[in-house]
Amino acid sequence: MAIKYEQKDTILHVENLSVAYGEKVIISNVNFTEKDTVRADKAQGQTIAFVGRSGRGKSTLFRALTGLEAPTTGMVLIPDYEKKIVNGQQPAKKVKEGDVGFVDQKYTLFRHKTIYQSLKFACRKTSLSDAEKEEKIKQYLHDWGLDSCKNQYPNELSGGQRQRTAILEQLLSSGYYMVLDEPFSGLDVGNIQNVKDAFWLINDSNELNTIIFSTHDIDLAVELADSLYVLGYGKNEKGNLVQTGTVLKHFDLKEMGLAWHDGLTKDHLDLVKEVKEIMLAS
Amino acid sequence: MLKKWFRPFEAVDVKQRLTITAVWVVLFAGYWVIASQGSKHLFPTPAQVWAGMQSLYAEGLVVHIASSLGLCLQAAAISLLISLAVVYLSPLPAIKPIAVFLSRLRYLPLTGITFYLTILVTNARSMQVWVLVVFMSLYFITSLLGVLKDIPVDEINHARSLKCSRWEILWEVVIKGRLDYVLDVLRQNLAIIWMMLVTVESILVAAGGLGVLIKNSDKFANHGRIVALQIIILLIGLLLDWVLQVTRKGLFRYSTY
Numbered sequence: 001m002a003i004k005y006e007q008k009d010t011i012l013h014v015e016n017l018s019v020a021y022g023e024k025v026i027i028s029n030v031n032f033t034e035k036d037t038v039r040a041d042k043a044q045g046q047t048i049a050f051v052g053r054s055g056r057g058k059s060t061l062f063r064a065l066t067g068l069e070a071p072t073t074g075m076v077l078i079p080d081y082e083k084k085i086v087n088g089q090q091p092a093k094k095v096k097e098g099d100v101g102f103v104d105q106k107y108t109l110f111r112h113k114t115i116y117q118s119l120k121f122a123c124r125k126t127s128l129s130d131a132e133k134e135e136k137i138k139q140y141l142h143d144w145g146l147d148s149c150k151n152q153y154p155n156e157l158s159g160g161q162r163q164r165t166a167i168l169e170q171l172l173s174s175g176y177y178m179v180l181d182e183p184f185s186g187l188d189v190g191n192i193q194n195v196k197d198a199f200w201l202i203n204d205s206n207e208l209n210t211i212i213f214s215t216h217d218i219d220l221a222v223e224l225a226d227s228l229y230v231l232g233y234g235k236n237e238k239g240n241l242v243q244t245g246t247v248l249k250h251f252d253l254k255e256m257g258l259a260w261h262d263g264l265t266k267d268h269l270d271l272v273k274e275v276k277e278i279m280l281a282s
Numbered sequence: 283m284l285k286k287w288f289r290p291f292e293a294v295d296v297k298q299r300l301t302i303t304a305v306w307v308v309l310f311a312g313y314w315v316i317a318s319q320g321s322k323h324l325f326p327t328p329a330q331v332w333a334g335m336q337s338l339y340a341e342g343l344v345v346h347i348a349s350s351l352g353l354c355l356q357a358a359a360i361s362l363l364i365s366l367a368v369v370y371l372s373p374l375p376a377i378k379p380i381a382v383f384l385s386r387l388r389y390l391p392l393t394g395i396t397f398y399l400t401i402l403v404t405n406a407r408s409m410q411v412w413v414l415v416v417f418m419s420l421y422f423i424t425s426l427l428g429v430l431k432d433i434p435v436d437e438i439n440h441a442r443s444l445k446c447s448r449w450e451i452l453w454e455v456v457i458k459g460r461l462d463y464v465l466d467v468l469r470q471n472l473a474i475i476w477m478m479l480v481t482v483e484s485i486l487v488a489a490g491g492l493g494v495l496i497k498n499s500d501k502f503a504n505h506g507r508i509v510a511l512q513i514i515i516l517l518i519g520l521l522l523d524w525v526l527q528v529t530r531k532g533l534f535r536y537s538t539y
Contacts, residue, residue: 068439098445108440111536112459121454125445153536173444 002257007035009079009090011046011176011210012065016074019060027057027064027245029234030074034227037254038207044260045202045209049221052231053279057245058214061231062179065212066102067095078177098125101170101178105185107162109154115165116141116150122172140168143201159187160194167198176206180213184220192220199224218272218279219264226259227252230275232282241282249278330506331513338495338510347518350479350491357414357475362468364415365422369430370457385427388420396485406486413482418475425467429460462530462537469526476519492518 011034018028037044050058063069065076078100080093093099110118119137128136141147144164154162163183170178183195202209215221221228228251233241251271253259258268286292287302294302318327326334372381395416396409403409433455441451483493492515499507530537 063439066443068442097442100443102439102443104436104439106436108434108436110440110454110459111437112461112534122444155536155538169444 003254003260004040005044005254006038008038009036010034010077010092011036011079011208012048012212013077013092014065014074015077017061017064017071017076018073019057019064019069020072025072025244026060027231028073029246030061032229032247032250034210036208037226043204043207045204045207045211046227047199047203047225048210048212048227048229049225050212050214050229050231051216051218051221051275051279052214052245053282054216055245056231056233056282058231059181061245062102062181062212062214065095066100066179067097068102081175099174099177101174103166103170103178103180103183105182107159107166109162109166109169111154114151114153115146115157115161118165118169119172122169126172136172140172144168144198160191163191163195164198167202171202176208177210178202178212180211182214182216184215184217196220196224218275222253222258222268222272222275223261223264226254228275230278230282232279234282248282249275251275326505326509331509332506334499334504334506334508334510335514338507338514341495342490343495343514346490346492346495347514349489350483350493351518353410353414353483353489353491354472354475354479357411357418358468358472360411361415361418361422362464365419365426366464368419368423369426370452372427372430373452373456381423381427384420385424388417388424390420407489410482410485410489413485414475414478417478418471421471421474422467425471426464429463429467430456433460462534465526465530465533466539469523469530472522472526473519476515476522479515 013033014030017030019026020028034046034048037046050061052058060069064071067076076095077092078095079090081090083091085091110121113121116137119140120133123133123136126133141150146161146164146168149157149161152161154165157165167178167180184192187195199211199213202211213221213224229247230249230251231245232248233243234246234248236242253271256267256271258265258271261268264272283298286294287298314325314328317323318325318330368377368381368384371377396413399409399412399416403412437455437459438451441455446454479491480493480496483489483491484497487494487497492511496508496511496515499511
């Protein structure tokens with residue numbers, strides 16, 4: 001049964017985005033818009049999945065979404081929450097380094113900082129007072145089960161603890177947006193569950209929280225996402241594949257009644273099949 | 283058991299490892315005793331080396347060791363400061379060519395450099411220090427540039443995603459994040475400098491040092507003293523190596539290599 005929801009302001013707008021390294025165009029003509037999803041009964045963040053075969057430009061797209069890579073053409077816009085609402089609209093701004101959190105698949109951390117030092121560093125540029133920062137870090141450490149290892153360095157942490165720390169750093173630093181490049185890659189079943197729990201924790205804590213992730217596990221993408229994009233090589237007029245990544249298909253799982261379910265139903269599995277077919281053809 | 287010792291990549295337990303080491307020590311000692319027998323012997327006898335050790339001690343070996351260590355540490359401190367300044371600024375495109383050029387200079391021979399240093403410095407002790415500084419710095423710069431080159435781009439991107447400015451990235455990822463590597467670079471390059479002591483200390487005989495002792499012993503073909511000094515130089519070098527290794531692991535808990 002479809003869950004009721006509303007779509008409000010635009011939270012992410014990508015327009016005619018392309019990235020090229022010299023002559024080599026990696027992605028081109030990427031366009032999509034995501035809106036704030038509102039549910040009556042709970043705070044509901046957004047989870048957006050990108051799937052596609054290797055070399056189709058997922059990582060490049062993510063680097064552009066986080067401002068780590070300057071687009072060759074086009075732009076990535078997010079709301080500028082530091083400005084006041086004008087005519088009922090939140091002014092937008094072009095994304096720049098640090099606006100959107102980025103977690104790579106290795107869950108990179110500062111090797112010379114303990115968890116506590118890393119989190120303190122992550123919120124150094126926020127407008128919170130020192131006491132508020134301290135309180136927030138304390139709360140996060142407790143909620144994410146990192147109390148007992150807050151004085152440990154990355155080399156002393158388990159894989160799960162590293163993941164949670166990397167995600168928390170970005171939450172504290174970047175606000176509402178977080179991009180995770182293949183967060184499930186190479187993880188065992190326990191750590192996959194940890195990351196899934198982290199996603200739900202982020203989604204439930206603020207309706208503006210937006211997770212954007214890529215994965216090769218289509219089942220996981222369909223299970224977790226409320227919006228799913230398939231990235232692949234497009235075709236030219238003659239029907240031949242061009243070696244440039246672009247968005248081939250978008251599935252709005254909210255609209256399809258497939259979002260926010262526990263586990264996979266038959267409809268989910270049908271969608272998995274459809275996504276795989278698109279990927280194989282691209 | 284013996285078969286295992288000669289099979290590639292075979293894992294042996296601690297007891298066997300100690301046994302293998304003991305066998306090598308016995309073989310080496312045996313060879314030394316045999317090779318030092320007869321009228322035309324290659325090495326001085328253990329007794330001659332021991333006598334050399336005693337005569338060196340009587341001549342103030344400890345003072346000479348202190349002089350050598352003082353020279354080495356003074357030169358190491360100065361060259362580390364110079365090298366770190368050059369390497370930490372090397373991410374600046376304007377400075378990078380200088381850092382790379384200095385690194386290439388390590389192929390220069392010592393003789394030419396000492397000529398120009400003689401003109402520039404006023405006394406022999408400064409000459410000793412600066413010859414070591416010049417050479418140590420070139421090796422330090424080369425090794426430290428290698429450390430910088432090996433920093434994964436993921437670490438830089440991680441810092442960028444946390445709103446770090448370029449200077450903050452330099453401070454957090456390169457300087458603070460690689461402090462432990464500096465100690466390791468010092469440890470590895472100190473061995474080269476320790477080896478250069480003999481040459482450098484011969485510039486100023488009056489200042490003493492292990493280099494002067496070995497040169498004097500060489501002049502009089504006193505083989506017992508020469509081998510004794512080589513053993514002392516080797517042991518002090520190993521001790522310095524160990525101290526730096528322990529310091530690194532003690533100061534930097536996150537340093538796991």
